[in-house]
Amino acid sequence: MPFNIKIHDIDYLGENVDRLICIDLKARGVIHPLYEAARSLVGKPLTSRAAQLLVESLRAKEVVLITTGFRLPPLGLQETDGILGAISLAKALQETLKAKPLLLIEKESIPILKAILNVLNEKITVQGFPTKFEEAEEKAEEILAKYNPTLLVAIEKAGCNSLGEYHTSKGENVTSFHAKIEVLFRKARKNGIVTLAVGDGGNEVGMGNIKKAVEKTVSYATKCICPCQGGIAAQSKVDLLVTATVSNWGVYGILTCLAKLTQKPKTMHGLKMEGNMLKTAVKYGAIDGVTRRKALSVDGISLAIHKSLIKMLKAFPQKKLKREILI
Ligand SMILES: [Zn+2]
Structure with a gap:
């Protein structure tokens, strides 16, 4: 992805945000191939494209x-990744785009989301x-008819393989724990919902969207440790896929670009809210998805580092950049 002489503001920000949220902090060797595959489908930075999609x-x-x-x-304990990003996105879309x-979410995890929303005083x-x-x-039909949504978003949402089975990253079968949300995605896409x-x-x-890259890069992608033997690679496709080292970071990157697009810096939350969300999630039973411990961490990464990432995201210029940037 060469840096050209003329780069539109938002794509230039997106380029840098993408790089930041895809830093391979644990040096696993997975995120870069997944990112490159997702990016090649779009041809542009992913976070800025997603922010534009939200506005459009x-x-x-x-x-x-x-x-x-x-x-x-x-x-069947809920992991900390995904829920913070989902709440931050919900809050931002409510406040910034009205x-x-x-x-x-699965009904067992509802109390965690409600507790976080309560702490944030969000309805x-x-x-x-x-x-x-x-x-x-039945539920998918009911939701689509009742709310007539224009957009459907999945954040770190367990997805089934080609056999309809759901797995952890370690190849364990967790089908019985998870919402059969693909039913909703299938119907939504059929109805033209983004x-x-x-x-x-x-x-x-x-x-x-990037199944081949997943199969090539991710452990257990083609062969799980459960009897289905179908592998953990998820089957469902979406209009736009954003990848990041941690899914919450993917949302934070999108919101950083949305803040710039709308010129509303508060679109991306700050350090205090990150701490409040994680502390409440853990207090109400969420665990780290990698260490599987009840600790103030997400994907094996401490709260201090998540806050550091947010600090860097919020350090990007909020005001308009020059339209031409010479490098
Ligand atoms: Zn399996």
Whole structure:
């Protein structure tokens, strides 16, 4: 991705934000190939493209469905990645674009989202989405008819493989824990509703866009440790897939670009809110998805580092840059 002499403001910001949120902090060797694959489909920086998509597809009072939820074995505890990003996105779209967000998650994880929203003093509706296929069909129809959404977003949302089975990054089967959310995505896409997904590991909704790259790069992608033997690579596709080292970071990157596009710096939350969200999530039972510990961390990365990343994102110029940048 060469830097050209003339680069439009927002794409130039997106270029830098993409690089920051895709830093391979644990040196796993996964995020860069996934990012390159996702980027090649778009031909432009992903975070700025996603921010533009939000502006293009959402008008005031329109409903945006935001789904998240990844539960880990053996107890089915919710992980900390995804839920912070989903809430931050919901809050930002409500305040910045005046949209009406509706959060969807497995019913067992609803109390965590509600507790965080309560601490933030935010009134955003949270609903459960069924883990049984038969019920998912009905619920999806009900939601689409009742809310007439214009946008459907998945943030670190457990996605099924080509056999309909859901897996952790370690290849364990977690089908019974998870909402059959692909039913909603399938119906939404059929109805022309714009779909956006953020993921980091290859086993989330939307990773079907870059399935070959996932199969080439990610452990257990083609062969899981459960009897299905179908691998963890997720099957579902979306209109735009954003990848990041941590899914929450993907959202934070998008919101940094949205802040610039709308000239509203508060679109991206600050350090205090990050701390409040994570502390409340853990207090109400969420665990780190990598270490599987009840600790103030996300994907094995401490709260201090998440705050550092937010500090850097918020350090990007909020005002308009010169239209031409010479390098
Ligand atoms: Zn399997």
